[in-house]
Every structure is written in C-alpha cells, then in structure tokens.
Amino acid sequence: MNPHGINADPQHAVISLPPPDAAALAHSARLIDRIRAELDGRSGYIGFDRYMELALYEPGLGYYSAGARKFGQDGDFVTAPELSPLFSICLARQCRQILTGLPDGSILELGAGTGKMACDILLELQRCNALPARYLILETSADLKQRQQQLLQAEIPDYFTRIIWLERLPEQPLSGVILANEVMDALPVHRIVDRQGVLYELQVQWHGGDFAWLEVPAGPALSRQVQDIKRQLRYSWPEVYTTEINMTLAPWLAALSESLTQGVMLLIDYGYPRNEFYHPERTDGTLLCHYRHRVHADPFLYPGLQDITASVDFTAVATAAVKAGLDVTGYTNQMYFLLGCGLDTILADMGASGLRQQLELANQAKMLTLPGGMGERFKVIALSRGMAGGLAGFAIMDQRKHL
Numbered sequence: 001m002n003p004h005g006i007n008a009d010p011q012h013a014v015i016s017l018p019p020p021d022a023a024a025l026a027h028s029a030r031l032i033d034r035i036r037a038e039l040d041g042r043s044g045y046i047g048f049d050r051y052m053e054l055a056l057y058e059p060g061l062g063y064y065s066a067g068a069r070k071f072g073q074d075g076d077f078v079t080a081p082e083l084s085p086l087f088s089i090c091l092a093r094q095c096r097q098i099l100t101g102l103p104d105g106s107i108l109e110l111g112a113g114t115g116k117m118a119c120d121i122l123l124e125l126q127r128c129n130a131l132p133a134r135y136l137i138l139e140t141s142a143d144l145k146q147r148q149q150q151l152l153q154a155e156i157p158d159y160f161t162r163i164i165w166l167e168r169l170p171e172q173p174l175s176g177v178i179l180a181n182e183v184m185d186a187l188p189v190h191r192i193v194d195r196q197g198v199l200y201e202l203q204v205q206w207h208g209g210d211f212a213w214l215e216v217p218a219g220p221a222l223s224r225q226v227q228d229i230k231r232q233l234r235y236s237w238p239e240v241y242t243t244e245i246n247m248t249l250a251p252w253l254a255a256l257s258e259s260l261t262q263g264v265m266l267l268i269d270y271g272y273p274r275n276e277f278y279h280p281e282r283t284d285g286t287l288l289c290h291y292r293h294r295v296h297a298d299p300f301l302y303p304g305l306q307d308i309t310a311s312v313d314f315t316a317v318a319t320a321a322v323k324a325g326l327d328v329t330g331y332t333n334q335m336y337f338l339l340g341c342g343l344d345t346i347l348a349d350m351g352a353s354g355l356r357q358q359l360e361l362a363n364q365a366k367m368l369t370l371p372g373g374m375g376e377r378f379k380v381i382a383l384s385r386g387m388a389g390g391l392a393g394f395a396i397m398d399q400r401k402h403l
C-alpha cells in the first residue's frame with residue numbers, strides 16, 4: 001500500500017501496472033475523445049494545466065468526477081485520514097483550540113474525499129462536547145459528494161442536518177476553521193522546461209496515437225512567474241531543467257481568504273519550501289501519477305483512471321496568503337504537527353482493547369509520522385486572520401523560517 005505523495009520508484013513501477021478491465025478502458029477512451037475534441041477546437045495543443053483539469057475533473061469522465069474507487073486498499077492511493085482515525089482526532093484537537101475563541105465558529109472542509117476525515121473530526125468533537133455550529137463541505141466531485149453524504153448520514157446521524165454541502169465558496173464569509181488535506185496537490189499545474197535560460201511551456205498534443213508533449217515558447221505571465229522564482233533561489237538550475245508552476249494557487253487562496261472573517265486555515269499536503277522544491281537536482285519536477293498503489297511519472301497513461309498530482313511549493317502558499325491579507329502563523333511537518341496536537345497522549349488514551357488493536361494503532365501512528373515518509377513529506381501550514389495566541393500543532397517545532 002502506497003500512501004499518496006510517497007514516491008516509490010516512479011521510473012520502474014510503470015512496468016508492473018495491472019491492466020484495466022474493458023469497462024475501465026472504454027471509460028478512458030471516452031475521456032480521450034473528449035480531450036482530443038478540445039485539442040481539435042484549439043490549434044492542436046493545450047497547456048498541461050488544462051489537460052490535468054480535464055483528466056481529473058471533466059464532469060462524468062475525469063478521475064475525481066467519475067466513479068473510480070480512488071481511495072483505500074482497493075483504490076489507487078491512501079491518504080492520512082483513510083490510513084488512521086488518529087490523524088483526524090489530532091486535527092479535531094487543533095480545531096477545538098481554535099473554536100474555543102470563536103463561539104459561533106464553523107468548520108469548512110475543502111475536497112473531503114470519502115468523508116472519513118469529516119466523520120472522525122466530528123465524532124471526536126462530539127465526544128468532547130465541542131461540536132461546531134456548522135460543518136461545511138465544498139467538494140467539486142459529484143461522485144465523492146454522494147459518498148460523503150452516505151458515510152456521514154450513517155455514522156453521525158444526529159449531527160447530519162448541520163453538515164452543509166456547498167457548490168461554491170460561501171457568500172457570507174465565516175469565522176472558524178478552513179481545512180484542506182491533499183487538495184492543493186490536485187490543483188492543475190503548468191509544466192515548463194528551462195533550456196539554458198530559455199523558457200518553454202510543455203503543452204499536450206495528440207501524436208502517433210497517443211498524447212505527447214510539445215514544447216512552445218512560454219507566454220509572458222508564465223515567464224514572469226518563473227523569473228520571480230529563479231531570482232529567489234539560492235542555486236541556479238542546470239542547463240536543462242523541467243518543473244511545474246502552479247498558477248492556480250494564488251487566486252485559489254485569495255478567494256479562500258475572502259471567505260474567512262476570523263479564524264485559521266490549516267492546509268496539509270506534500271511539498272517543500274521553494275529552495276527545496278526547485279532544487280537543481282530535482283531536474284524532472286514533482287509530477288506523479290497514482291494507479292492501484294503504483295507510482296509512476298506518465299500523465300498520459302489511462303486518462304481518467306489514474307490520479308495526477310504535483311507537490312506544493314509552500315513558499316508560494318505563504319507568499320500568496322500574505323498578499324491576501326492573512327498571517328502565516330505556523331509551518332511544520334506532519335510528524336511535529338501531530339505530536340504537537342497530542343498524538344502520543346491520544347494514542348495512550350484510546351484504550352485499545354487487546355494487544356492486536358494496540359499494535360495496529362501504534363503502527364498507524366508510525367506510518368503517519370515516519371521521517372522520510374508521510375511524517376516528513378507532508379507539511380502543515382496555518383494561515384490566520386484576527387487570531388491571537390499560538391497553535392498547539394506548531395508548539396513543538398515551527399519551521400516558518402524555511403519558507
């Protein structure tokens with residue numbers, strides 16, 4: 001089982017990908033036709049950001065929009081809330097600390113996946129008699145929204161009517177907590193190649209019966225963003241350097257910021273500060289695809305049947321947040337965040353019945369905090385408005401100076 005964002009030899013895993021069945025291949029063929037129709041309507045090529053958007057979110061066909069299993073043992077990857085309730089219990093403790101100062105505070109979760117994180121957070125807050133006024137969910141996938149509703153109605157029926165699914169960000173800004181686990185890595189990215197200082201955008205074309213890359217000179221907005229990044233780096237890039245640029249992140253954060261009158265956004269994802277993300281040794285960027293717990297680097301394989309992701313440049317997150325009028329009040333890795341929220345005492349207090357359950361929980365805690373694995377690859381950033389006082393999750397280690 002491969003946790004999302006953990007790179008398990010992407011170059012070689014492609015050889016052993018299990019073939020999809022006929023129905024899945026037919027589904028993928030329909031999405032290929034849809035993308036090819038768009039290519040034909042343009043000049044024969046589209047930006048990789050648009051390809052990624054269609055492959056993941058095209059209504060009824062994209063990986064997240066259609067009915068693929070996605071999460072868990074029988075899916076393609078596993079996320080922290082799917083791996084263990086310990087993750088969401090820790091987050092619930094952090095939410096509770098924030099909501100204590102905001103009596104009518106709500107929680108807004110973005111991209112709630114199967115609904116497991118919402119469920120475990122709400123069960124923990126219910127146990128502590130600290131349920132929020134409302135729990136809002138903004139989910140772009142109709143398929144996942146349905147799964148979330150089924151799970152939450154079954155698991156937390158008394159509170160179910162206070163869970164509200166939104167079609168877009170709330171018109172009335174809220175006070176409280178905004179949560180997003182592994183949403184930023186699913187935002188479409190541009191892919192670029194820098195050849196001795198000359199910048200090209202990698203676009204997508206149809207060639208020889210398959211999608212293929214096409215290099216075109218980068219436009220002015222993309223070039224400006226790359227030049228800004230290069231100016232801030234401690235190193236220079238090698239002669240040929242391929243990477244990703246997320247142009248969606250800043251407007252996405254600006255819109256989120258407008259939805260928050262007072263409170264904290266906690267954004268969790270795999271990624272790095274800028275100097276590590278754009279390190280000269282990372283010559284092929286961070287683009288990864290997840291298919292049945294195999295990780296590889298070919299985004300053109302089985303469109304609609306596999307996840308496509310890119311790591312997050314957390315310096316870009318912090319910069320965009322400050323521009324949007326938010327304070328960056330904490331940044332650390334998942335291990336320190338969970339420990340800061342009391343993971344060890346939560347584990348001890350869970351009162352596991354018997355050695356087997358105790359070992360299971362201890363193993364889950366280890367997976368969530370493993371250095372070199374989820375504990376280190378995943379980062380948590382807190383973006384606040386109008387809040388005083390430190391947050392528990394960053395009390396052990398705050399790494400904002402690395403941003």
Ligand SMILES: C[S@@+](CC[C@H](N)C(=O)[O-])C[C@H]1O[C@@H](n2cnc3c(N)ncnc32)[C@H](O)[C@@H]1O
Nearest residue numbers: 064079110111112113138139140141181182183
């Ligand atoms: C990798 S999954 C993570 C799911 C869940 N948070 C978890 O940790 O298991 C990404 C989720 O974000 C959703 N999503 C992608 N873009 C989004 C956006 N702009 N707004 C809200 N949800 C989005 C997807 O449909 C999916 O539910």
